[in-house]
Amino acid sequence: MHRRWIGRLVGFLTALIVSALPAPLARAQSATAPSSVLSAGFAQLYNLHFTAARETFQAYEQQQPGDPMGPAAEAASYLFEEFNRQGVLTSKFFMDDRKLLGGVDQPADPALRGNFMDATGRAREIANSSLKANSRDSGALLALTICAGMQSDYEALIEKKQLASLHFMRESQSTAQKLLAIDPNAGDAYVATGTAGYIVACMPGYKRAFLWFNGVHGDKQRSMDQLRVAVQKGQYLQPFAKIMLALGSLREGQPAQARDLFAELAREFPENEVFPRELVFATARASGAKMCSASPC
Numbered sequence: 001m002h003r004r005w006i007g008r009l010v011g012f013l014t015a016l017i018v019s020a021l022p023a024p025l026a027r028a029q030s031a032t033a034p035s036s037v038l039s040a041g042f043a044q045l046y047n048l049h050f051t052a053a054r055e056t057f058q059a060y061e062q063q064q065p066g067d068p069m070g071p072a073a074e075a076a077s078y079l080f081e082e083f084n085r086q087g088v089l090t091s092k093f094f095m096d097d098r099k100l101l102g103g104v105d106q107p108a109d110p111a112l113r114g115n116f117m118d119a120t121g122r123a124r125e126i127a128n129s130s131l132k133a134n135s136r137d138s139g140a141l142l143a144l145t146i147c148a149g150m151q152s153d154y155e156a157l158i159e160k161k162q163l164a165s166l167h168f169m170r171e172s173q174s175t176a177q178k179l180l181a182i183d184p185n186a187g188d189a190y191v192a193t194g195t196a197g198y199i200v201a202c203m204p205g206y207k208r209a210f211l212w213f214n215g216v217h218g219d220k221q222r223s224m225d226q227l228r229v230a231v232q233k234g235q236y237l238q239p240f241a242k243i244m245l246a247l248g249s250l251r252e253g254q255p256a257q258a259r260d261l262f263a264e265l266a267r268e269f270p271e272n273e274v275f276p277r278e279l280v281f282a283t284a285r286a287s288g289a290k291m292c293s294a295s296p297c
Contacts, residue, residue: 035060038073042236047271050081068127068143073236075119078112079150085109088157090274091281094247100199103160116154120147141179142186146237148172149192156199169196187233191241194226198248224248231261239265246282255285 041056054077061070083089086104093099124147127140134140148171156165173196176189198220227248230241246261259282266275 035064035067035069038069038236041073042076042239043269045077045080046239046265046269048084048273049271050077050084053077066126066130068123068130068140069146069236071119071123071126072143072146075116075123075147075150076236078116078119079154082109082112082116082154082158084274085112086158089243089247091247091250091278095251103157108158113158116150120151123147136182138179138183138186141175141182142188145172145175145179145189145192148175149195152196172196185233187230187241188235188237190226190230191234191237191244194223194230194241195244197223197226198244220248220252224252239268246278250282250285255282255288258282259286 037056037060041053041060044050044053044056054074057070057074057077060067061074064070086106087093088104093104099105123143127137127143127147130137130140131144148168152165152168152172155161155168172192176193179186179189224245227241227245231238231245234241242261242265246258246265249255249258249261259279262275262279262282265272266279269275
């Protein structure tokens, strides 16, 4: 109850901040720099306060109806809640090829699914309208990149619809490339390309060949390098990039890097009980690897 109360208080205060900004000033800030309100909402999300995060995002949407990142962020809250419910962002899931490449065991929550689809639809509508007026609108391209990346993840991991996931994966990579051509420092764009590329690289050879002919390529080293860029330059999705890089590091036999990343996440988001558990696991792996390097195993 105490954590929930804190989360709601943060959401209330950030809503006040948004409402206190003059509308022209708020629009100008959202067009040129990351929103502190959205950042506060993402912090709530990474602390697993999903309802409070949505309240923050929805308050922002009311004040900034022309910014597609509002509904895109709201969509992220539904996706992360489903991921948390299904244990997707954990080493137990990520290191199991059957789950990583085949999807979750339990059916999706229908309410979360409906709200996720609605929010991504609204974000896409606003972003596409903005791009008609300005094809180089980096904010709109970022929202589309994030939406397509989230939908690709949802279709592959939750719905287990690989062909639908492939469509969104291609879209996400294409839109990310357009965004990065305009703004090479748009670190969040590297999350979509790095995550998709890594998962593709983990697939069996015949599946990778099929995807290659369909314009989707996977390379583990390149994908992890992209996630490292997202960790350095990312804004809203920087913590997610850390999670994916840590989980990928565990799969690739680099537990010390995973340990350091989970330690950072545990400090940054102390109310997320997943990170301390993953830190213990990565630390044990790193200790085992160190012992093996010192003597025969």
